[in-house]
């Protein structure tokens with residue numbers, strides 16, 4: 598029954614007037630995986646979560662005849678962002694990859710690099726590239742890192758997370774990976790235009806990120822948190838949830854709502870969640 602509902606869902610999506618942008622924070626457990634579809638039907642996958650759950654999610658949300666993902670972004674090679682991507686690259690025709698190219702000995706990361714090389718996938722290095730044109734209406738601005746980190750060993754891998762801002766039709770979505778407070782401070786100091794319609798909260802709502810000054814600068818209308826049910830880290834941290842509440846920023850969390858879909862249209866945006874019963878006010 599779920600399969601047939603999904604089938605109807607994506608057929609309607611394909612026949613309906615396309616939205617300006619659709620952003621889905623996938624409920625893949627403790628990690629990040631975000632599927633983005635643009636007005637001109639380009640697809641972007643930002644991170645792949647901690648296992649292959651993402652493959653099933655893509656099957657649910659992409660039409661069965663579409664075996665292409667135009668851009669895969671690996672914000673940083675930690676396993677909760679990387680692990681699902683290797684299966685995705687083997688199952689889908691991936692047009693390009695955006696990554697930092699940092700050095701990391703982990704086997705899954707080595708496999709990822711080998712897969713994109715052996716399949717001839719075009720690789721863009723964040724920092725060397727500052728802006729990617731996704732289609733005629735959609736741009737991905739790369740706010741961090743500010744310079745290429747290829748081959749560098751980074752002690753705090755989160756500190757080298759790609760921070761990207763997607764811009765389409767007057768809307769902006771800030772994608773933060775697991776970027777910590779020091780990256781937020783550096784962006785503010787550099788005067789980066791972080792103000793965004795929707796914020797993907799950094800690091801699953803960890804208290805190592807989402808400082809008040811940064812949240813005020815982003816001033817999102819909606820904050821999205823990706824974290825696993827009963828995760829051992831206690832993400833999201835109560836202090837981050839309180840900070841969002843205190844600033845009047847509504848927040849949704851995948852461990853309570855399931856997949857979160859934000860559809861941006863000419864008149865604004867709408868939000869739906871697969872596990873409605875958990876939807877917070």
Ligand SMILES: [Zn+2]
Nearest residue numbers: 628677775800
């Ligand atoms: Zn993470």
